[in-house]
Amino acid sequence: MLYHLLYISELKSDASQDMDTIVQRSRDYNKDHHITGALWFDGTVFVQMLEGDRMALSGALARIMRSDAHHNFELVFFEPAAERIFSDWSMAYYHASKDEQDIVKKFATDNSFRPRRMSAQSLITFMRYLEMARHVSAANSI
């Protein structure tokens, strides 16, 4: 049965691994375990959503929580899902692209984007928008 999870955390200033390494290792694990998902990062805050089998997701979650690259971890949900939003067998990484900044603006209140104050449903919608924008820009580049 399909599950999805979403958490919020923040980069630690003394993180021993760089983002390229983290993203690559995450993709390797996720691909091997049929996990799809996305990681959004603005230079400080992470919002990550993952979807897959419950056992596989628990393994990824344990790895994520073990990582000393981030802190102030907040699990927003880990629950059954009707369908996958993300189509890649690994993990999309959104960091500082134009599309992504436009989407962030749509979800901002008082000119700032505060994922910790958003409901689980709005965070899912935010993630859906990111994935849709990725498909649109991929289609435009053909």
Ligand SMILES: Cc1cc2nc3c(=O)[nH]c(=O)nc-3n(C[C@H](O)[C@H](O)[C@H](O)COP(=O)(O)O)c2cc1C
């Ligand atoms: C923001 C963030 C997102 C991560 N996402 C994933 C993930 O999607 N899947 C996964 O297996 N591990 C994830 N991790 C954990 C790291 O990939 C992994 O634990 C770290 O690179 C150490 O790898 P190692 O245990 O092979 O040394 C994440 C870590 C951080 C900080």
